[in-house]
Amino acid sequence: MTFDPLQERGIALDAQIRDWRELAVDPIDPDRADPYTRCRIITMNGIEMESIWFSHHMARHCPDMDVKRQLARMRAVESQQQKAVNWLLPGVASVLETTIAYEQVAVDLTAWVARMEPDPYLKQAYEFGVLEDFDHLYRYANLYEMIEHRKAEEIVDGLTEVMPGRPTRYHHRDPADNVRDPYDRGRTDPLSKMHALTIMSAEQQTMNFYNNVGPQYMEPIARQLYQEIGLIEEEHVTHYESLVDPGETWWEQLVNHEYNECYLYYSFMEQETDARVRAIWELHLNMELEQLRLACELMRRHEDRDPTEVLPERLPQPLKFEPNKAYVRELLDTQIDLTTLGAGYVREAHERFEAMQARLNGQATPPNEQVMERHQEMFGREYRLETEGEHPVASLRSRD
Template identity: 80%
Template structure:
């Protein structure tokens, strides 16, 4: 059934503020929940954080006090939404367990978006990035077994494979080669705008998470691995944010943010298996419908344009968390040796890439390689979770 958010009014804004009792949501059970419920929670936290930070940036770039006040009213509700969503995560999970869940989000969310993306250039950007997140999941899974003596299988539940992707040590590139060409806001499919904003928000959340949690570990190898992958997440945010057309006005960006929140809450409401979480997605959708209408009014007033000019006439097919094993194996077999050059991709190492590799590694093994060496010493093997036969890349162990 088609659903056009512009045709529905949500809960009036003055009825959206909730009490502490209402915000005190019951967290999901980490031992019995659907892993993709956890993935949806993590995704929506990233989306809400991006919405809040964008609103702050817009407020800092307008002189109109009434606009500032309107943004503040909506933003406070967004902040309550973010707290309710993020507090669904159980406090009993360790940082590493949450990290592995974050990387499962990155793998299956980005893979799904890559499969559905209509623009070939944007599709390639997602395909390139997902092979790096895939390897991050593998490195953290080995660290998890080594430090906490548990297996990532308990978290990903066989939905996502855990095996080598593009080796993490090769993700360090000259910063200029992380900047992609933007889509053309006047010509691109509205779905492409939603994809770009979604993946940017998810990767930004992961970058922020590693920035703050990395030094909470005592084990040197854990601190080093979070530091290395945290730097790569910064590269990923650069990679994805540069896909967005900088010619979009502040008001156009605002309605895109609110429309994307409607899209994702609607998508997750449609597929959620946990009744309590599903009810929260539905509640937040009805809040976001009103936020969208407020943003549209601001765009009409300050941009003198109809938001229907830039938004899809109805929501696209629901964004779905599902296994992407076959798709990822195909990418591993065909794109593992790619790196970036300018706004494009090449298969051969080039001067800027080699210089960056020499600078960052300094002739030493990267933490992502050392964690594998230490795991091998302890267990005599590497931790993997492969469900469909041998790894498709024949160049192992070099690519590990």
């Protein structure tokens, strides 16, 4: 029997507020948990944070006091959901360990979405971005070994490779070239809307995380690397948020947010290996079902439209965290030399790109390359985890 969020009944909103005992979730064991359980936690924290901030922005533009109160009720529950999800992360994990997990999310979540995306233009946007996050994982993994003398393989568990992607120094582009063309809300597949919302939310969370934790380091090289990659994550948020049709009404966006949360909680509940975490996904799904119903009611009442006009006819194939090694290697082999120009992609450097490169990298070595130089000095090698053989790009193969 197909699961249909529009037909299922959830928990009444008034019954969704939890007390402190219920919110005091036990964190996962960082040494024994499935790495993809941690990835699902990080993803859902980003999704909940986006839902909360969207609700705040909608409320700031809404003159109807009854709607503002309804949004506040729903937002209070979303805030509790975000706390329960994010507090599943273990406090014993260092910031760098969590950072490497964030980048594993960026690689395997974006790669999966790219593989499943039906729109060629949107697919290219995800393929372009994943090669940059893949390189960030590599840079942070080398910093991790430098500072904590531990290896990233303990975190990614061989599910995601660690080696160079599109070199980080080339991620710095003229801001105008980070803006993509939006999809057409009236013609695009509803799955494409969900993909864009999911990846935008994940990258937005990563940007905010790096902006907040970067200054907490004492080591200058760590502070500088977080600063550099934090700026690139802002580019990525611009890249992904511009894919969303700005013509979507507030009611459309509200319904899309709630439906996407149902989709993701259902997806993760279906594949979760930790029974205790799975129970949280199931509980939150039942909460989101009611929030979706209320969002649909608001759309019918205030826009006189049926939400089925903008939502999928059936729940899409569940999103999965799984290895994407072959796919990423194919992208490395075929797209590593791409950059952006306007809303498209080119292989040749152009005037705006070269101007930004000269401004940022012309007089000083970028932090990401300083990390690699210092790692080489300390260990006589770089850190990689190449489980599928040597790098597909000859110029990026290890020369240790």
